Amino acid sequence: MRFLGKSLMGLVLLALTLGLLLWSGVTVRDAVLARLNEEPRVPQARERVFTVNVVPLEFQTVTPDLAAFGEVQSRRTLEIRAAASGTLIDLDPAFVEGGQVEEGQLLARIDPADAQSALDRAESDLLDAEAESREAGRAIVLARDELAAAEEQVDLRDRALQRQRDLLQRNVGTTAALEDAELALSSARQAVLTRRQALASAEARIDQAATATRRAEIARDEARRRLADTEIRAQFAGTLSDVTVVAGRLVSTNEQLAQLVDPGALEVAFRVSTQQYARLIDEAGQLRPSPVTVTLDIYGTNITATGQLSREGASVGAGQTGRLLFASLDAPRGFKPGDFVTVTLQEPPLPYVARIPAAAVDAADEVLVLAEGDRLEAVTVQVLRRQGDDVLIRARDLAGREVVAARTPLLGAGIKVNPLRAGNAAPEAPEMVELSEERRAKLVAFVEGNTRMPAEAKTRILAQLQQPQVPAEMIERIESRM
Known part of the structure; x- marks a missing residue:
């Protein structure tokens, strides 16, 4: 009996277990069917709003600035060279690197002993030539007097011949006396020819003496110039550079001793692109005299000077592009030749343009404009100039509208934003x-x-x-x- 009771109890428990399993399976099946038959529930997503800075578009006439880099150079630089050879003496204390000199100041002297000796010899030769000229003058006076005396003798001999002829016609004279008178007249005439030849020689001597005197004067002047060449003087007021001499040094002819730079005649040479150059010329193709500002940045301390665009290079150098321009400086205080400077010059004014940050324009020249409902709209604009961190644009029907100051990859057309304007109040301080x-x-x-x-x-x-x-x-x- 006990075995039968336990067996029945086991069957009852097994039946209950199977019933519970069947009921659980039906419940799971009904739940799965109900889940599958339900309509899908889509969660309501909230639109993300970005906070952006916006700037208004104000179109006006703007004068753009063109920036370039250039080098300061001197318009008046003179190479000081030795015009003679010799030993340097009497070196001026200012004849050093960076020395300030005045116009006509004696910088150095080359030993003038040889040049002075040559000048003395030339002056002595000139004295000899002048003495020869005076002697030639006295000789021609004597030659003229001798010629006059010989001509008087001819007259006397001619009258004596006429008397002998008269006497012979009256049968008073003799033929021998007549012949003697004719011979005496012929000798007198021969003497006149000799005196004329002596006068011509005296006149030639005068010409030769004048030529010799002139040659002696030329030699004297040349000796004076050679003596003056031993003095090295400053041709204008300026600053010395590249000085390579010391007292007692032996220099040769045409050797460069230094360079003289005029610090007040400086200009800046800079190169611009061909497109920028086209904006700086007028209708006639001539360069406009635009104002120029030159800045030298020295670790945050700027030295600035103003000037004017003066001229352009005659040709484009080999391997170079663009155009080489020159601008004269009005008051180049603090500038030195060789300084690397920034050049800023004004271009012709541009009408109806707006200045916005460069970050507001993408590579396709598009900006994001604030539309209705604070949503963004992409608009294509014309970029005319880039001015540092800003750009100058021109667009139609955008006057008075606002654009995003800085674009990000998250922003695009149709996105809603929270605009921040420059006039918004600052956040209140915490309590x-x-x-x-x-x-x-x-x-x-x-x-x-x-x-x-x-x-x-x-x-x-x-x-x-x-x-x-x-x-x-x-x-x-x-x-x-x-």
Whole structure:
């Protein structure tokens, strides 16, 4: 009986177990069918709103600036060279690197002993030539007197011949006396020819003496110039550079001793692109005399000078592009030849343009404009110039509208934004509360006993709690956790 009872109890438990399993399976099946038959529930997503800075578009006439880099150079640089060879003496103390000299100042002297000797010899030769000229003058006077005396003798001999002929016709004279008179006249005439030849020689001697005197004067002047070449003087007031001489040095002819630079005649040479150059010329193709500002940046300290665009290079050098321009400086105080400077010059004014940040324009020349409902709209604009961190644009029907100042990959057309304008009020300062000593002690004890708070945050909060006034928001946050 006992065995039968236990067997029946086991069958009952097995039946109950199978019934429960069947009931569980039916319940799961009904739940799955009900889940599958339900309509899908889509969660309501909230639209994300971005906060952006916007700037208004104000179209006006703007004069753009063109920036370039150039080098300061001198318009008046003279190479000081030795015109003679010899030893340098009498070196001026200012004849050093960076020395300031005046116009006509004697910088150095080359030993003038040889040049002085040559000048003395030339002057002596000139004295000899002048003496020869005076002697030739006296000789021609004597030659003329001798010629006059010989001509008088011819006259006398001619009259004597006429008397002998008259006497012979009256049968008083003789033929021998007539022949003697004719011979005497012929000898007198021969003497006149000799005196004329002597006069011609004296006149030639005068010409030769004049030529010799002129040659001696030329030699004297040349000797004086060679003596003057031994003196090295400054041709204009300026500053010396590249000085390579010392007293006692032997220099050769045409050797460069230094360079003289005029610090007041400086200009800047800079290169611009062909497109920029086209904006600087007028309708006739001539370069406009635009004002120029030259800046030398010396570790944050700027030296600035103004000037004017003066001329352009005659040709484009080999391997170079663009155009080489030159600008004269009005008052180049602090500038030196060789300085690398920034050149800023004004271009012709551009009408109806707006200046916006360069970050507002993408690579496709599009900007994001604030439309209705604070949503963004992409608009294509014409970029005319880039001015540092800004650009000058021109667009139609955008006057008075606002554009996004800085684009990000998250922004695009149709996105809703929260615009921040330059005129928006600044955020209010947090409310400050004065704590009692008991309340302060409780707050400090709670913060010090908080083991989950980072050490840096704990130090910062404790330092704020020690102040006379503590932000009310921080007090409420701590007390809510106590």
